[in-house]
Amino acid sequence: MMTLTRMCRMGCIGVASAALLAACSQNAGDMQKGSGDDANPAPAPSFSEPVTLHYYTNDNTKWLELEQKLIAKKYPNVTLKVTQEKELKMDQLVTVGDIPDFLSFSLGSFWDLKNYGLISDMTPLMKKYRFDENRFLPGVMESVRSYSDRGEMLLLPFELNSNVLFYNKTIFDKFGVAYPRDGMTWEQISDLARKVSRKEEGTEYKGFIFQHQNLVWKNQLGLPFVDPKTNKAATNTPEWKRWLDVMGGFYFLPNNDYKNLSFYKEQTVAMWTGANIVSSVVEAASSTGLNWDVVTLPQFTDNPSGGTQMIAPFYAIPPGSKHKDEAFQLISYLLSEEVQTAKARQGKVPIVDSPAATQGYAADLPGVSGKNMGAFLKDKIGKPAVVTKYDGIAKDVFYKTALGKDFYSGTKDVNTILREVEEEINRKIKEAPQ
Template sequence: MKSWVQMSGKIIIASTLAGSLLAGCSGGKQEGEGAGESGKQEPVELVFYQTGNADWTEDDFMNNYGNYIKQKFPNITPKFVPVPASKNMDGLITGGQQFDILIFSIGHTHLNLIRNEFQYDISDLIKKKNVDLSRFEPFTIEQQKEIAGGGIYGLPLSNTSPVLMYNKDIFDKFGVPYPKDGMTWDEVYDLAKQLTRSDNGTQYYGFLASPEHILKTNQFSAPFVDPKTFKPMFDDPKMMTFLDNLKRFYELIPTTDGKPLEGGFFASTAQSRMFSKDKTLAMWSHFSNSAVNFPDDLNWDYASLPYFKELGQVGPQAYPGYIYISKTSKHKDEAMDVIQALTSDEFQTIRSKMGIETALKNPEIKKTFAQDLPKYKGKNIQAIFPQQYAAPAPLTEYNDLAWKRLNEAFGDIGRGKKDIVTAVRDSSELLAKDIQAEQTKKK
């Protein structure tokens, strides 16, 4: 039985699946089913908001989460606030919109949860509901405890990290061996040199990475902002090494009449088009889940993200997605029951089968990754799970500002407009002003 269906590039859970899963369950109480005795419960509406799916409709939400929730908890009516209703949360908050459950990536947690003061420590609810935190990848919980100063605001709902994706046809065309798991950056650079070439009027490119995403998850765990002083840390030697490594790949790209490279070489959407539609990019690094929308005629595969010799086989940092209970919610108990259901082995297995990485440690769930997606058949799935994730870099409420400034700086570096030292110095000065402006707003 197909557990999910794919429509218009979106992955959605078929509503019939939730019913069939429950029908097949034994009479025992299911994990996360604390509010499942709905006959004894009053009707409750829980309002959801999430970032990362700007085109989601109410139907998309229901097919991904809502129908499963309703099957588990018939007394709960999930309501979704579409992202297009406001490009950020400000308009919704000003309009008096209340939220119960919030779903944000780690990158949006400070920006949307903490900056808007929706954070709520669920430590007591975790104890009350007997939530077993040891089921989750340890770094996902450690990251939450760091953000909450020892408490915990949310549980990990999903995970992803950068990986290397490559077009087999381009390698075959030029007789270059495919990349393998466990390669160093130097080895991948050698491949990129062989594949950056023109053939019959078509320019091919060896390697590109989405700077925004690979910098956020850098293998050195280099911080962007000092968590104590809030001073920019772009000039940290580890970050400078990472920037220098990425820079050399862009230096391979030929320019026209000495003009700087176009912005598309630094934007993930344009890179995705070069890799999957134009088929002129041999290797691309982005989050592993970006492969879900590749066309069926693309002859591609995964390899693990290259390693730095000095670090050994340390992969990138993870980029989890978390599910939170809003401080303003009047139904925190019910919200916690829903969170338990969405982080249960059952639901996480459903999501894993359709190409959404779990943040649970359970190796059996990881083995099910993308089993129900034909385009992943025969792919090197193990490459997306690093043998060792890099430790999470310290986060602050100003990291979203820092990511923006460093991404801009790398654009200048990659285009050859500025050397690394100058670009880092200039972006650090701009970030310091950004942080000062934010701090002034609070006073």
């Protein structure tokens, strides 16, 4: 991902929202042109005639509201008919035949959408509208292509689920331990966690806890979950044992046994990582006085992937869409610098290589002044692991079983756990629709 030397200093965050968005609007057209030139410009969306586009999504947050607001302002002739997954499940959607024109979902839903016939190759549309792949950060398009063995463009991601290490400064101060810093390894974090994991005056302080599902999906070592040649589990290996020894090893530190605790609610966890919870942390700091900061996500020593696996929600177009061209042009706008900057200012990590978006990151969030927010922009996308249609099954089994109660309670050793994970993955793959 982009380094801080390529960004303006985070002091630029103070730029007024209106002024920055105005600047972004001037640049957005350049990003949408793609590889067109003055002699042969890319077709530009006009939306001169009213059109209704059916938008299917599993997002039900303020981000959906922001998208709708931006689209309404940019293209007043476009009406979005929004269907949320909580209202109509995928199988129900297909059964009633109400095929959406485009959709957005979290990456974990990709294979379900594909199995239901709601994903199509967008390569022809990208060529037609000269969509510039170079707008994305390094590693994004390589990761996208890994989801097809035929080079298809089946998804276009729109933000990064970048990880950082959140830490509670109050706990470190209480025990006189130095704060974590950018660029640390998991082994170094283990040493820190050991120093702040203790029971004091009836309160248990945990040195480090992580969201299991998130870090399994991030898969920093870039390891395969399923062998694409045999469609069998590829998790009972020395490499996965190393991952489990390091990450699971945190729960065997004195006083750091696993408990499902919130970083910002109980405030007894010194360090935590997982999905981006900066909005919740900011709210907790405002109401409870949580004294927090962040550093870059720790790395494995000699990480062969060079980063983390891309986890990114994405846009896609079903083959049955009645308005593919209009839908793609709208997606292109949603991936423009203008929209990426607007979301970045509210804490969403941009997926485009845009100085405006990175300079304005988290600018509209209260209480982040003086925080190391640039850490969110340093979580590099690593070389993608081999992807198969059974990865969702394997990842689900791995984080629930390999990091489950039998493991962290010490009931079973690592070798037994990995063997059982392998057996469970293979069983579920055999039972899955072929």
